[in-house]
Amino acid sequence: MKEAKHILCIVGTRPEGIKMAPLIQALKREPWARVTVLATAQHRALLDQVLALFGIVPDVDLDIMRPNQALPELTARLITALDEKFGELAPDVVLAQGDTTTVMTAALVAFYRRIPFGHVEAGLRTHDLDNPFPEEMNRLVAGHLARWHFVPTERSRQNLLREGIADAAIHVTGNTVIDALLEVAAADWPLDIQLDAGKRLVLVTAHRRENFGEPFRAVCCAIRQLVDRYPDIEVLYPVHPNPNVRATAHELLGDHPRIRLCPPLDYAPFVEAQKRAHLILTDSGGVQEEAPALGKPVLVLRTETERPEAVDEGVVRLVGTDEAHIVAEASRLLDSEAAYREMARGVSPYGDGMAARRIVDVLRDALCADTGGS
Numbered sequence: 001m002k003e004a005k006h007i008l009c010i011v012g013t014r015p016e017g018i019k020m021a022p023l024i025q026a027l028k029r030e031p032w033a034r035v036t037v038l039a040t041a042q043h044r045a046l047l048d049q050v051l052a053l054f055g056i057v058p059d060v061d062l063d064i065m066r067p068n069q070a071l072p073e074l075t076a077r078l079i080t081a082l083d084e085k086f087g088e089l090a091p092d093v094v095l096a097q098g099d100t101t102t103v104m105t106a107a108l109v110a111f112y113r114r115i116p117f118g119h120v121e122a123g124l125r126t127h128d129l130d131n132p133f134p135e136e137m138n139r140l141v142a143g144h145l146a147r148w149h150f151v152p153t154e155r156s157r158q159n160l161l162r163e164g165i166a167d168a169a170i171h172v173t174g175n176t177v178i179d180a181l182l183e184v185a186a187a188d189w190p191l192d193i194q195l196d197a198g199k200r201l202v203l204v205t206a207h208r209r210e211n212f213g214e215p216f217r218a219v220c221c222a223i224r225q226l227v228d229r230y231p232d233i234e235v236l237y238p239v240h241p242n243p244n245v246r247a248t249a250h251e252l253l254g255d256h257p258r259i260r261l262c263p264p265l266d267y268a269p270f271v272e273a274q275k276r277a278h279l280i281l282t283d284s285g286g287v288q289e290e291a292p293a294l295g296k297p298v299l300v301l302r303t304e305t306e307r308p309e310a311v312d313e314g315v316v317r318l319v320g321t322d323e324a325h326i327v328a329e330a331s332r333l334l335d336s337e338a339a340y341r342e343m344a345r346g347v348s349p350y351g352d353g354m355a356a357r358r359i360v361d362v363l364r365d366a367l368c369a370d371t372g373g374s
Helices: 014-028 044-053 071-089 101-112 135-145 154-162 176-185 214-229 243-253 267-276 285-293 308-313 323-335 337-343 355-367
Strands: 005-011 033-039 093-097 117-120 148-151 170-172 200-205 233-238 259-262 279-282 298-300 316-318
Touching: 005 014, 005 071, 005 101, 014 033, 014 044, 014 093, 014 117, 014 176, 014 285, 014 355, 033 071, 044 267, 071 101, 093 101, 101 117, 101 135, 117 135, 117 355, 148 154, 148 355, 154 170, 170 355, 176 267, 176 285, 176 355, 200 214, 200 267, 214 233, 214 243, 214 259, 214 323, 233 243, 233 267, 243 259, 267 285, 279 285, 279 323, 285 298, 285 308, 285 316, 298 323, 308 316, 323 337
Parallel strands: 005 033, 005 093, 093 117, 117 148, 148 170, 200 233, 200 279, 233 259, 279 298, 298 316
Antiparallel strands: none
């Protein structure tokens, strides 16, 4: 057997850790692959939690996070640090997932160093550079520098084809988040938060940069309206540590007896919270993928989504950040059993739990063609 191919897997945020974990695990089982995990720690504690859950210890940790970091500073520090490490490690392939600044800079540095880059969860588009910001730009840059595009759906493939990406470079694999979700959701996890079992649970996640300020205040006011209108609901909101989110959430929601504000949950308890939820309000991309697979209706606190497949299926609905519209759409689901059942159908348009296996097969075929596959 020839020397193993050196695969450098980059993770920076909690969603990246969740979605890269099944792929890292699968690659580590392959005799032809030598895997190095590099953590930029763009999000420090949130990333550490999820890597520990999947038994992944980074081989390299850049510890790049700084309090309230600005995008230009973060981008500059990532480019410099990644370039140094790529030079030291000399990988055969760099892999990264999604649309964060970590992913964009990893693709750019790999391009500068002429190292093939594989983009996991490629091809997502809103076609609006301001929504989400800066993620739409990040994935455009990463997408046009990638050697391999591992797309979750046929729609994502079509997005790339329209941008001139060669069909042979695009591989429809499903989304690795479903691989991770199915593994974790198979068990029951302690939530360690006192909830009223007699009330319907509304789970909230909201942290998008483009919603900072008045849009986020409107979201909080809508949540407050809902708990005042429906005495049989309880809200659980794991609050993102960004001060732009935390301060406003505690100001507007912190004193209500049926609103539980807590620090971000580890991934396994968060999956448990989704399983227990009656309804989910979110601006998160990952929740739009996970919750439909768990049969939970999702109202998305955004006006655009790069994940329209679940919207087309009718299990996710875009409601934006208008207070009255959020209240009206949530009330429809809380009032009408028929409307609720229509959205709670357990549809999973993003995968079947085999995405990591398909990505590994593509990489093996590409990298081991001259070794007889070993």
